[in-house]
Amino acid sequence: MAVINQAAAKLRAQLFESDDLIVCPGVQDGLSARVCLQQGFKNLYMTGAGTAISLLGMPDLGLTTADDMVRQASMLSSLDRSVPLIADIDTGFGGPVMVARTVERYILGGVAGLHLEDQVTTKRCGHLGGKEMVDVATFVARIRAAREARERLGSDLVIIARTDALQSMGFDEALTRLKAAVEAGADAVFLEGVKDREQMAKFTKEMAPTPCLINLVPGGLTPLVNAKEAKELGYRIAIWPCFAMTHAYVAYQKAAKELLETGAVTAGFTEKQKGEGENAEQVPGGIRELFELCGLSKCVEFDNKMGGQTFSKGV
Numbered sequence: 001m002a003v004i005n006q007a008a009a010k011l012r013a014q015l016f017e018s019d020d021l022i023v024c025p026g027v028q029d030g031l032s033a034r035v036c037l038q039q040g041f042k043n044l045y046m047t048g049a050g051t052a053i054s055l056l057g058m059p060d061l062g063l064t065t066a067d068d069m070v071r072q073a074s075m076l077s078s079l080d081r082s083v084p085l086i087a088d089i090d091t092g093f094g095g096p097v098m099v100a101r102t103v104e105r106y107i108l109g110g111v112a113g114l115h116l117e118d119q120v121t122t123k124r125c126g127h128l129g130g131k132e133m134v135d136v137a138t139f140v141a142r143i144r145a146a147r148e149a150r151e152r153l154g155s156d157l158v159i160i161a162r163t164d165a166l167q168s169m170g171f172d173e174a175l176t177r178l179k180a181a182v183e184a185g186a187d188a189v190f191l192e193g194v195k196d197r198e199q200m201a202k203f204t205k206e207m208a209p210t211p212c213l214i215n216l217v218p219g220g221l222t223p224l225v226n227a228k229e230a231k232e233l234g235y236r237i238a239i240w241p242c243f244a245m246t247h248a249y250v251a252y253q254k255a256a257k258e259l260l261e262t263g264a265v266t267a268g269f270t271e272k273q274k275g276e277g278e279n280a281e282q283v284p285g286g287i288r289e290l291f292e293l294c295g296l297s298k299c300v301e302f303d304n305k306m307g308g309q310t311f312s313k314g315v
């Protein structure tokens with residue numbers, strides 16, 4: 001328990017013992033997380049939209065189950081337990097009992113923070129139209145259930161209340177909901193779909209001193225301010241869901257098109273990479289490098305240290 005709680009305690013300290021912006025690149029799978037860890041990010045964000053796309057090949061329409069999300073969030077948390085992960089928990093997947101149960105599973109998986117929202121369980125991405133909300137009492141019960149689960153496990157989990165009410169119910173109702181959530185035990189707040197800089201500044205000012213999160217989705221409703229601006233606008237946490245996925249999508253398309261049309265895959269490769277296999281071990285971005293990114297040498301070292309024979313003939 002103590003080791004698992006370390007990331008949550010660290011996130012809590014980042015939030016309440018410093019005034020730096022917590023910069024969270026959106027990750028959805030092992031590769032995106034490993035790349036962000038390699039680049040030295042101090043935090044990660046597990047995007048539910050990205051998880052729906054990468055794990056299910058489906059849009060963000062409330063199709064990922066609690067099991068899908070717990071499994072992905074736990075895997076991502078385990079890659080480097082010194083880097084706190086904030087994870088999307090959508091609506092919590094049911095009534096208070098289910099919310100508490102799912103939050104416990106997130107905590108036990110090593111998640112440091114999560115955001116829990118007020119959409120109906122048949123939810124959709126916050127940047128799509130036609131969203132429906134639960135009433136305030138139902139939302140508050142979800143937050144209370146999350147807080148209760150946190151207390152039951154003695155965890156430092158950071159609970160971030162998210163409202164999707166802005167588009168259909170307006171700014172004042174959205175703020176009322178977030179204030180009620182803070183009253184019920186949320187540590188930070190997330191106003192989904194905020195539409196311009198003026199609204200951003202007003203939001204952080206009205207919610208102060210509660211820390212606010214900004215969601216910067218490529219192609220979404222919110223202007224893509226940079227980290228410096230987000231901080232100046234009063235935000236404490238910024239998430240960039242699907243940012244790398246957008247780039248990966250374009251690269252996949254290019255390579256798939258080339259393979260289909262020419263029967264070969266060379267797009268974006270260096271001359272060396274295009275060569276025959278004898279230098280395979282040195283190829284940058286080749287399979288060996290990807291395994292290395294994911295801890296190949298560390299696995300071999302661990303096996304040896306434990307007296308295992310698995311890699312005695314080398315790898």
Ligand SMILES: C[C@](O)(C(=O)O)[C@H](CC(=O)O)C(=O)O
Nearest residue numbers: 047048049088125126217241
């Ligand atoms: C933040 C979000 O919940 C996510 O799953 O990452 C999504 C982002 C997206 O759809 O790209 C959201 O609803 O804003």
